[in-house]
Amino acid sequence: MSPVLRILSRRLGISVIVLIGVSMLIFAIARVIPGDPARIALGPNATDDQVAAIRAEMHLDEPIVAQYGYFVADVLRGDLGESLYTNRRVTTDIAEFLPATLELVIVAGFMMVAIGLPLGILAARHRGRWPDHVVRVLTLLTVSAPSFVWAVILMLLFSFYLPLFPVAGRLNDSYDIARTTGFLTVDTLLAGNFAAFIDALHHLILPAIALALSGIGQAARLTRANMVETYDKPYIEMAQAFGFFPSRIARRYAFKPSLIPSLTIIGLDFAAMLGNAFLVEAVFAWPGLSRYGVAVILRKDLNAIMGTVLVIALTFLVVNIIVDLLIAFLNPRIRHSTRATS
């Protein structure tokens, strides 16, 4: 078995254990809710008979272990129950809102890597001099405010004072794009409407920056810290003695070994973004999971809450498996190893 496959199978094994744990945690959270879930589902005017009927339907009178069994069985069949808020299947609701959130988070993730890593490299190359100090203050600033504050500030500056970007939404109303994937940048291209694609991208930029800012700061700080450590290694000194260009030393010898620990953290930051997307979406009226999530929480819509958290946890696990595979692929020690690695 190739080493990458072996890591994939090991990661999948751990993920299954973690997912079981997550399902138990979500189930536990849903069961400590004060009050009778059946009563909450029906509202205060329901008769006792109706409540009893719903209790039987929801298996609420059976032992807690059996209830968990029913919950898992439903989830495995792809059945997350019905939302009390929208009166639709929770899976239908999530399928409608998740793509908008994912699109935002993926674009922000790319920004984090594409801006954060070069900033970190720049700071490390000039460590102890002014570019390093400037990057340090900038990155500390970006991680020092929640994404909704950045969203408000960016909106004020670049939508109102300098009207460069749209204030809210995902697409101008004048475009009518058939929904296939839910990712507007993909759907507009599938529809062959290039003007709409540009418009969708235009709507994406500001929210994505607001979401990415703290991640950019973290990625840059981490890359710098790892690279500065690498710069002390003898092989860098040798490369310098050979008279290689500093830019080449930075890219080929100092950055590469630092990339792997940085990637691990980037995976974790992606998780934070899935949560922070809630905040940015609220500011930019982005029709993603956030508005749905907050609405169902305020209405104590249990099925919808559990479904949303489960889907987000699943997304996070998938992202981390991808990051682990990427690391395995980038790390020659793993890529070329024939023995099992820990």
Next chain:
Amino acid sequence: MIRALRIISSNPLSLTGLVLVLLILAAALFAPLIAPFPTHNGSVVDFAFANRPPSTRNWMGTDLVGRDIFSRILYAYRISLGLGVVVLIIAAPVGTVVGLMAGYLGGWIEAVLMRLVDVFLSIPPLVLAIAVLGVLEPTLANAMIAVTVMWWPWYARLVYSIARSEREEGYVLAAEVIGASTAHITIREILPNCLPAIITKMTLDMGFVIIIASSLSFLGLGVQPPTPDLGSMVAEGARYLPDSWWMTVFPGLAILLAVFGFNLFGDGLREILGVDE
């Protein structure tokens, strides 16, 4: 202590952090004395001065019902810092105990505890807190519970990684050989080696708890009105952008300033205590 002060003050950034932290602590502690309108932390209305831009009377303007934003920010700092202290005082020891046990005892205890930590870490922190608040009533106390629930695993992981490497050190072996109890070895021998990392993390985390707490109240899941909170103030004002910009910009900057201070100071502490990033 004196050496620490000297190192801090030799670095202008860390010194700025220390000054910011002290200023914000003072602002929170003495809010009733400093605030120009100390009654404005509750449900007061003063429509004669509603929705005013910053002036000499109201340095940061007033909100929709005429309350002084500067005064409300000072009171909001009390809530944010208080919440941060409570959360960290519970989360750090809980996480530390879990991490020490998993790291030192090893075996099935390590496997079970660390998988449990993995479970908590595999739900985005904010989403976990939102889920906890989803089933509890959105109040300040419940917000503290929610944030604590999502916070302890990070300490468990930090302490675990240190304890695991210390387990193999000579001094631990020596303690084991002379028959020291598990409690003695973990608390008296291993814990002191984890403290610098824990203290640094707690300083940095003060800032991050403020961020998370304000995020929750921004979504309407934290402190409820009329109690002032930085997050809900931004949320309230965001509806009146761009005209009443002062309602969002000043509370937003207040968050930025506090968290920035704790970050700069924490960064300085890291250097003094020699903790790796």
